[in-house]
Every structure is written in C-alpha cells, then in structure tokens.
Amino acid sequence: MTATDPTTDPGMVDELLVDSAYRLFAGVCSFEAVQKAEADGWAPAIWDAVAEAGFAWIGVPDTAGGSGGTLADACAVLLAAGTHAAPIPLAETGILGGWLLAGAGLTVPDGPVSVVPGATGDSLSATLNGDGSVALAGIAARVPWARRADRIAALVGTADGPRVVSIPGGSGAVRPGTNLAGEPRDDVDLTGVTVPADSVGVPAADATADNLRLRGALSRVMLMAGALEAMSRLTVEYTEQRQQFGRPVARFQAVQQHLVWGAQDAAITKMAAQVAARDASRDFAGATFQIASARTIAEGCASTATRWAHQAHGAMGMTQEYALHHLSRRLWSWRQEWAAPNEWATRVGRMAESAGADNLFPLITG
Amino acid sequence: MAMRFTPTEMTPAERALQAEVREFLAAEMPTGDNTPGNDRALGMGAGKNKEFSKKLAERGWVGMAMPKRYGGHDRNAVDRFIVVEELLRAGAPVGYHWVSDRQTASVILKFGTDDQKERFIPPICRGELGFSIGMSEPDSGSDLASVSTRATRAEGGWLLNGTKIWTSGAHENDWFVVLCRTSPMEDGNKHQGLSQLLVDLNSEGLEKNGIPFLDGSPGFNEVVFNDVFVPDENVVGELGMGWAQNTTEMAYERGGPDRWLSAYGVVEELMRHHAGTSLEDRAAEVLGWATARFFGLHNMSFTVARMIDTGQAPSIEAALVKEMGTRFEQDVLLRLLEFVEEEPDPGSMLLYQRLLAKAILTGPSFTIRGGTVEVLRSVASKGLRA
Structure with a gap:
C-alpha cells in the first residue's frame, strides 16, 4: 500500500490507510502467531503480510524506496501495531532505520531494517577510511531483530563528522538477547567490520543523534499507546465474563477502580501520543516538548496500567495461554527503550525551567 | 465502549x-x-x-x-x-x-x-x-436521590422545609438551585418526585449557618429552610423531573479545567521562586512529570469541550477526566514535597509557600467536591462496558 500524498496538512492522518492497517494486524497477529514469533525469534508470515502492504515503509519517501505518507501516518500505523502486539521491526524499518538510510541517500532495502539505538552498554565507534569506507569497532547494543535484519542502520561519529552506515545483515558477531516480551534485542560485536563506501552516507541535516533519539522515543510512545488501549479493552471484557460471588467481577467497586484507572492510562497516553505525532509530522523541531511529554506520560502509564490489568485478571493473566502478557510484557520492555531512567521527565522539566514561570502555561497548551 | x-x-x-x-x-x-x-x-x-x-x-x-x-x-x-x-x-x-x-x-x-x-x-x-449549589444534605451526599428536603403545596407556590449542607458561598451568593422532593416517594422509586427550585438565599425563613473549613476559612454553610415560600414560577423545568435535570447539570462540566488545575499555581510560583537558579535533577524530574501530565490533561479536557460543541455528549469522558484530574491535583502536591525543603507555613513570607500550605490544607476537597472519585469510577466503568 502506498499512502496518499499528504494534502496540505502533514499532521492529518490518512484514515483509510490506518483502517486497513488495523484490519491487517488483526488478521495476521493472532494469539498463536504472536506466541510462535517469540519461540522462533521471527514471524515471517506477519512480516511478509505487512511488507507486502507496504506498511513498514510509511513515512519513508517513495523516491527513496519507501511507501510515502507522513510521519503522522507512520505513527498511526505503529499505534495499530501496538494494539496487536505485532512482533516485527516496524519502526526500525521505517521511521528510524529507513529514515536514516533514505536521508543519507542510501538504498532502503525491501527486507527488514534495524537501527542501533545507542542503548546502555553500547560501545560502537567508527573510523572513516580514505576510500570512503567506514571501519567499525565495539558493540552495537540492544539492536532489535539484528539477527534477522537485511541492513542495520547506524548513525556514527567520525573525524569527518557524522555518517550513516548501512551495515549488511550477518556482519559481526551477534550475541542474541531479548526484551521481556521475547522480541530480539541483540548485541552485535562489529569490531573488524568495514562498511564499504557505497553503504556510507552523510546524514540529512535533520538526522542528528538527538532527533534519532526523539524518533525512537516517539515510536515507543505510539506502540505503548496501542498496547495500553488493547489492554484496557481486554481487561474490561474479561472482568465482564469472569463471575465470582454470583456476579461479574467488573461489578465490584474495587475492580472498577482498576478498570477506570487502566482506561485513563490508555486514554491520556493515546491523546498525548496523537498530539505528539501530529505536531512532529508538521514540524519535528518544534515538537520536542510534545514528544518528551508523551514519552513521560506513556512510561508512567505503562507501569501503572499493567499493574491494574494484571490485578483485575487474577491468575488467568499470569498464564502463557492467555493474551494479556503479549501486551504487558511489551509495555514493561518499551517503557525502558530509548530512555535512561528519568531521562524524559527530566528533559520536559528542563524545557519547563527554561520556559520560565510566565511561559510554562503557554508551553503546556502549545 | x-x-x-x-x-x-x-x-x-x-x-x-x-x-x-x-x-x-x-x-x-x-x-x-x-x-x-x-x-x-x-x-x-x-x-x-x-x-x-x-x-x-x-x-x-x-x-x-x-x-x-x-x-x-x-x-x-x-x-x-x-x-x-x-x-x-x-x-x-x-x-x-x-x-x-x-x-x-x-x-x-x-x-x-x-x-x-x-x-x-x-x-x-x-x-x-x-449562585450556590443546593444539592447535599446531612443525610444525602453521594446518594443524592435520597434528599429529604421537601416542598409542600401552598397558595401560588411551595413551602420548603429541610436542611442543605456544605453549601459553598451561600453567605455571599444571591440564589441557589435546590434539589428537593415535591411528591412523596412511591414504590421505592426515589428518582421520581424530585424537583429543582430556584431559591433566593435571602428568603424569609431561610437560615444560613457558616461551617468553617478545616483551616478555619469560611466558605461552607448549612442552610435551613423553615417554611420558605417559593413561588410556582421558580420551579425549574418540569415538576418531578428534578433528578434527570440534576444529573445532566454536571455531566459535561465535569471534564473542565477546574478539575486538574487546582495545584497549578503552586507549581508556577515555585518556578518563579527558583528563577535564576538551576533546578536540581530531582526537582527537574518532578517538574517534568507534572508538566507532561498538565499537557495530557489539557488536551483531554479541551477535547471534551470540543465534543460538547459537536453534539457528542461526552459524559463518560468527562467523568474519566475528573476522576483522574483531581487525583493528579493531589499527586502534584505530594511529588513537590520530594524536593521542597521548607516546612509548610500558611503565614510564610514566600508566596509559593503560602500557596503550597493552602493547597495541602484544601487538597482533600479536590477528589470530593462535585462528585467523589468513587462515584465517578462507578459512572465511568458503566461507560466502559456499555
């Protein structure tokens, strides 16, 4: 699928595209398929269906091999993916890795792409050679689906300034790791790997390390918003069916508290996520506050909402055979990805501080 | 839903x-x-x-x-x-x-x-x-349909007897809308037979007794009716339909900014107090957490207003916002104490300290006034499963 060209407002989401994304994820991300993806470390059927529809490359210009569409469209598709716990490197292929590659004039492959997130433990360094190739050393930490990626995009610093390198899949030594949901988060020792000159590019002007981090954060905000919404719905449904003391447990006030708080966590996260995506799609540089705020909200809500959802589900939620953990384990993982402890709240706080008392409210209300 | x-x-x-x-x-x-x-x-x-x-x-x-x-x-x-x-x-x-x-x-x-x-x-x-609000009674708080203030027929109007309580501003305001029983309860259907009357707070037979708030400040009142005459033309809407009217009265307004801004002034004054000095990381983190939440709540509350204008009747959304917004107001105060070192003093020479003291002392009201969080949870959870 190719997204319709953005009309006049890049903050508007292509609703038809999003509807078809929801339908597609609902169709392919069955409980069994998500479960199997974890056991196998890869979900070829899900990836193929999503790639076939072009959803992995929304927000990457079609001239660069992407599907076109806006960042807002890509974010809306990520939200849909989060709703269905889609176990594929969707953000990495599109708005993170694909964005880096396309901006640097490098080929965007038609297979999965990953990106080096610069997580704690990362020691990747780069040296630009005279022939334009880049020699890598050190470990790229916590690279999503590194073992399966056609290309791993990395933004590296060299003596000649920043470069985007498109690292061929299979380079270096992969030490497999996973996040709490069993999604691959591999450490890749790239010492001794040289990326040839035709896979090295100068990053686009806006492809700074900070913007990559903001995009990474935004991607997790969208995924968390989707998962929180699905988790709230699942919990309401379950507590309506589950009977104790002769009535559905949802009728008990103590349980209603969990349902309402979970719905609030989902609603405020989705609201903040959609505002951040809209504003970032229009003017990324002007949306730092919205992204950092949405990330702060999502992180807190992921923590509290998983608690309420599990409590309301009782023992059923602790079992592998029931779908809650597809959402809760992802939320427990995503809340820490593209983030150091308190990073995003502190960043919002520093923005508030530099706005000052008189301009705090204008900052909040946009 | x-x-x-x-x-x-x-x-x-x-x-x-x-x-x-x-x-x-x-x-x-x-x-x-x-x-x-x-x-x-x-x-x-x-x-x-x-x-x-x-x-x-x-x-x-x-x-x-x-x-x-x-x-x-x-x-x-x-x-x-x-x-x-x-x-x-x-x-x-x-x-x-x-x-x-x-x-x-x-x-x-x-x-x-x-x-x-x-x-x-x-x-x-x-x-x-x-105007003040004439809903709560000594024996009717969250269970408002159980009000026992009653209006009995009189020539050209009604005679009101009973007691309202927690009536904010009754000593300074001019009128209030009184929810009362205009016909006896039948078959245990307590939602029938209630009406809303417009009552002049300076009516004959109406007695106002101030109830100091916990910090000694005025505001609350008990209002006692002793045969207060209310003319027919002051019955709001249809006689006996007071319950339905009363529930609509607050349904949408619940989602307004008054439900999440009660502690905002403390935050802003605290920043003003700290202007010129760099915040410690811990303070910046708390400020960022609160600012992010203000951003989220602003957008939710704004959306509720937009929904009212587009005829979408956002009563469930409004209940959800009020429940979370008022808890947030209390949470903000708690989190500020993570880095505020001075002991609170309502008579402090520092404005932010006075505001913080006042906010802590009035904090319990945030999650009670206009419908307790417990009642709101019940309203919202019905909406969730509808």
Whole structure:
C-alpha cells in the first residue's frame, strides 16, 4: 500500500490507510502467531503480510524506496501495531532505520531494517577510511531483530563528522538477547567490520543523534499507546465474563477502580501520543516538548496500567495461554527503550525551567 | 465502549481569544506580587470579587455560551474552556460568578421557562448574580436521590422545609438551585418526585449557618429552610423531573479545567521562586512529570469541550477526566514535597509557600467536591462496558 500524498496538512492522518492497517494486524497477529514469533525469534508470515502492504515503509519517501505518507501516518500505523502486539521491526524499518538510510541517500532495502539505538552498554565507534569506507569497532547494543535484519542502520561519529552506515545483515558477531516480551534485542560485536563506501552516507541535516533519539522515543510512545488501549479493552471484557460471588467481577467497586484507572492510562497516553505525532509530522523541531511529554506520560502509564490489568485478571493473566502478557510484557520492555531512567521527565522539566514561570502555561497548551 | 478522545486544536479565532484573555490577565493580575493577602487563587476555590466578575462580563467572558437575546454571546463550550482555563491558570478571583457561569445558566437555558431565562440569564451574563449549589444534605451526599428536603403545596407556590449542607458561598451568593422532593416517594422509586427550585438565599425563613473549613476559612454553610415560600414560577423545568435535570447539570462540566488545575499555581510560583537558579535533577524530574501530565490533561479536557460543541455528549469522558484530574491535583502536591525543603507555613513570607500550605490544607476537597472519585469510577466503568 502506498499512502496518499499528504494534502496540505502533514499532521492529518490518512484514515483509510490506518483502517486497513488495523484490519491487517488483526488478521495476521493472532494469539498463536504472536506466541510462535517469540519461540522462533521471527514471524515471517506477519512480516511478509505487512511488507507486502507496504506498511513498514510509511513515512519513508517513495523516491527513496519507501511507501510515502507522513510521519503522522507512520505513527498511526505503529499505534495499530501496538494494539496487536505485532512482533516485527516496524519502526526500525521505517521511521528510524529507513529514515536514516533514505536521508543519507542510501538504498532502503525491501527486507527488514534495524537501527542501533545507542542503548546502555553500547560501545560502537567508527573510523572513516580514505576510500570512503567506514571501519567499525565495539558493540552495537540492544539492536532489535539484528539477527534477522537485511541492513542495520547506524548513525556514527567520525573525524569527518557524522555518517550513516548501512551495515549488511550477518556482519559481526551477534550475541542474541531479548526484551521481556521475547522480541530480539541483540548485541552485535562489529569490531573488524568495514562498511564499504557505497553503504556510507552523510546524514540529512535533520538526522542528528538527538532527533534519532526523539524518533525512537516517539515510536515507543505510539506502540505503548496501542498496547495500553488493547489492554484496557481486554481487561474490561474479561472482568465482564469472569463471575465470582454470583456476579461479574467488573461489578465490584474495587475492580472498577482498576478498570477506570487502566482506561485513563490508555486514554491520556493515546491523546498525548496523537498530539505528539501530529505536531512532529508538521514540524519535528518544534515538537520536542510534545514528544518528551508523551514519552513521560506513556512510561508512567505503562507501569501503572499493567499493574491494574494484571490485578483485575487474577491468575488467568499470569498464564502463557492467555493474551494479556503479549501486551504487558511489551509495555514493561518499551517503557525502558530509548530512555535512561528519568531521562524524559527530566528533559520536559528542563524545557519547563527554561520556559520560565510566565511561559510554562503557554508551553503546556502549545 | 472505547473512550472517544480524539485530539483537537485551536482555530486561529480560538488562539486569538486565548491571547486576548492572557493579555487581559497579565494587566489585571501582574505576577510577582508577593504581598500577603493578595495571593492568587488556587483553581475554582477562588474568592469572590464582584468587581472582577463584572469586568470579565464586560469583556463578554461570563455566560459566553448563552444566547445573545439573554445577554450571552452565542459562543460555545470551547470558547468557554479557553477563557476558564486561563482564568484558573492565573488564579483569578472567579468565585462570585463561578457556579452561575459553569452550570446554573445552562440549566435554566435548557430546562427553564422563558420567564426564568429572562429573569436570571441576563444578570448572570453581566456577572451580577452569584449562585450556590443546593444539592447535599446531612443525610444525602453521594446518594443524592435520597434528599429529604421537601416542598409542600401552598397558595401560588411551595413551602420548603429541610436542611442543605456544605453549601459553598451561600453567605455571599444571591440564589441557589435546590434539589428537593415535591411528591412523596412511591414504590421505592426515589428518582421520581424530585424537583429543582430556584431559591433566593435571602428568603424569609431561610437560615444560613457558616461551617468553617478545616483551616478555619469560611466558605461552607448549612442552610435551613423553615417554611420558605417559593413561588410556582421558580420551579425549574418540569415538576418531578428534578433528578434527570440534576444529573445532566454536571455531566459535561465535569471534564473542565477546574478539575486538574487546582495545584497549578503552586507549581508556577515555585518556578518563579527558583528563577535564576538551576533546578536540581530531582526537582527537574518532578517538574517534568507534572508538566507532561498538565499537557495530557489539557488536551483531554479541551477535547471534551470540543465534543460538547459537536453534539457528542461526552459524559463518560468527562467523568474519566475528573476522576483522574483531581487525583493528579493531589499527586502534584505530594511529588513537590520530594524536593521542597521548607516546612509548610500558611503565614510564610514566600508566596509559593503560602500557596503550597493552602493547597495541602484544601487538597482533600479536590477528589470530593462535585462528585467523589468513587462515584465517578462507578459512572465511568458503566461507560466502559456499555
């Protein structure tokens, strides 16, 4: 699928595209398929269906091999993916890795792409050679689906300034790791790997390390918003069916508290996520506050909402055979990805501080 | 049912209104005044200032959504949201017209007779008529349908007997809308036979007894009716339909900015106090957490207003916002204590300290007034499974 060209407002989401994304994820991300993806470390059927529809490359210009569409469209598709716990490197292929590659004039492959997130433990360094190739050393930490990626995009610093390198899949030594949901988060020792000159590019002007981090954060905000919404719905449904003391447990006030708080966590996260995506799609540089705020909200809500959802589900939620953990384990993982402890709240706080008392409210209300 | 919170944003005209209100408030209420006695208000618990209410009315910012023919301005819920959000943010003294503007004018417009609309709405829009809320009773709080204040038939009207309690501002306001029983309960159906009456707070036989708030400040009252005569023309809407009218009265207004801005002034003054010094990381983290939440709640509350204007009846969404917004107001105060070192003192020489002390002392009211969080959870959870 190719997204319709953005009309006049890049903050508007292509609703038809999003509807078809929801339908597609609902169709392919069955409980069994998500479960199997974890056991196998890869979900070829899900990836193929999503790639076939072009959803992995929304927000990457079609001239660069992407599907076109806006960042807002890509974010809306990520939200849909989060709703269905889609176990594929969707953000990495599109708005993170694909964005880096396309901006640097490098080929965007038609297979999965990953990106080096610069997580704690990362020691990747780069040296630009005279022939334009880049020699890598050190470990790229916590690279999503590194073992399966056609290309791993990395933004590296060299003596000649920043470069985007498109690292061929299979380079270096992969030490497999996973996040709490069993999604691959591999450490890749790239010492001794040289990326040839035709896979090295100068990053686009806006492809700074900070913007990559903001995009990474935004991607997790969208995924968390989707998962929180699905988790709230699942919990309401379950507590309506589950009977104790002769009535559905949802009728008990103590349980209603969990349902309402979970719905609030989902609603405020989705609201903040959609505002951040809209504003970032229009003017990324002007949306730092919205992204950092949405990330702060999502992180807190992921923590509290998983608690309420599990409590309301009782023992059923602790079992592998029931779908809650597809959402809760992802939320427990995503809340820490593209983030150091308190990073995003502190960043919002520093923005508030530099706005000052008189301009705090204008900052909040946009 | 999924919650229907779709992001919205301000039109150029709405932005212009926001700028206009900000400009007005910057001139009326300059910040940085640290004189005790001049403290900015904390949200809707603001004091009454008839002059200020009139001034706002002259700008067209009271009764905004009322029709022009009743002295209103034919604006909408979003416009009112914008004005009210700025007023609360600035800690403006909105107390005198607050209830009239938020709910009474709408109830009269929706259910009242033409005569009532002409008598009450224009003075409300001029900022000259302060209303209180006559709902709670000594034995009826969250279970409002159990009110026992009763009106009995009299020549040309009704005789009211009973007691209302926790009536904020009854000692300073002019009128209130009293929920009472106009016919005996039948077959245990307590929602039938209730009516809303417009009652002059200076009526003969009406007794007001102040109940000091826990910090000694005035505000609460007990109002006792001893054969208070209420003429027929002061019955709002249909006799016996008071319950339905009463539940509509607050359904949408619950999602307003008064439900998440009560502690905002403390945050802003704290920043003003710290201006020029760099915040420690811990303080920046708390400030960032609160700012992010203010951003989220602003957008939710704004969306509720937009939904009202587009006829989407957001009663569940509004209940959800109020429940979370008022808990947030209390959480903000707790989290500020993670880095505020001074012991709170209501008589401190520092404005932010006085505000913090006041917020802590009035904090328990946030999650109770206008419907307890427990009741709101029940309302919201019904909406979730509907």
